[in-house]
Amino acid sequence: MRKTLPVIDTVQELTDRIAAALKQQGGGSSDFDLNPGTVLPEGRKLRPAGVLVPVTIASGSPQLILTKRSSALKHHPGQIAFPGGKVDATDKDPCAAALREAWEEIGLPQDMPEIIGCLPEHETVTGFSVTPVVAVIRDRFDERPEAGEVAEVFSVPLAHVFKLENYIIESRRWRGTRRRYYTVPYGPYYIWGATARMLRGLAARMEEQCG
Template sequence: MTLAQRLRAALDEGHKRNDVTLVDRRDPRIEGDIMLAPAAVLVAITDRPEPGLILTERATTLRKHAGQIAFPGGRVDAGDADEIAGALREAQEEIALSPDEVQIVGTSDRYSTFTGFDIVPVLGVIPPDLPLQAQEGEVADWFELPLAYALNPANRARRAFEFAGATRHYYEIIWEGRRIWGITAAILVNLSRRLGHDRPAA
């Protein structure tokens, strides 16, 4: 069984289970009549004996989330056929990853942000050691970390901070001096749980 087939089987099995506790950032301020903007990210997994995960470091000159670690991705445009097409387009724009190199596995759980985005994580398997290239001005760098490390509950911590008069929580993963947190870490936590890596208490 190929890596893509194993991931697809695990994802399908995870979607059938009803005992998965997910990180949900739906904020009361975005409920009701406010329309969430569609967005998608590509969870690109390298086809190695020990699979890796491709992440980017956003440029420090960006207005929002400057310098943060993120998946390739962004807003789904009107010209995109669906979230998968949007994720593939963004990955090609940000790190020169050709859509032809991506074997789509499926989609994981949507994640709604308090900034008004409805993000669909798109899982795909890619060949290892592709000549990826960061887009100057938007992406400062890209890197690959072990998928097993990213999904291991022992490698994450739950943090708290005060915002708008309320205590909010987020997850943080540290790998070789890189801080993966916020939306990116939450999507990884959800994927870890969906794939059966941990079964948190309700």
């Protein structure tokens, strides 16, 4: 029987539960988790990146902030993503990169997110080792999608992405083979791939606390 997450009444309880979930033992994830037959090149070098998993409580019930990438982009056009990107030479670490990119992409002030912790690294098909940085945002801010890169900034109820039953495994042809991946659709938004996989990892950790 599927476990039911307990009702979370306060912001402190929410942050405490997420912090406890992030401290659980467990390795990282990858875009290849559902495709065990994938042969990865030996000696491959992954580029470090950081993404922000921003949970806003400014409007009452906790919401997850996500972006829809511009359809004009060369890589992953129109896909749903966390704000974030590769670690630049000026970034101290992936957390700093995630905060900087969130400011550049959606106008989130870098001193506003309260970082709770990080999920294990996620390897992408594009050769990045991504650190998901989970943070709480208590106040409203003026969303400012970066022109040319972000088509839309939107929110999804945190309760939706915390339910494992909302995740679906789908597949499509990719580079001559059939690739399987997670999705967690919400309304008109098709959340899939690396974003869905990282969210599912967090949802699994949250559910494990109910055991």
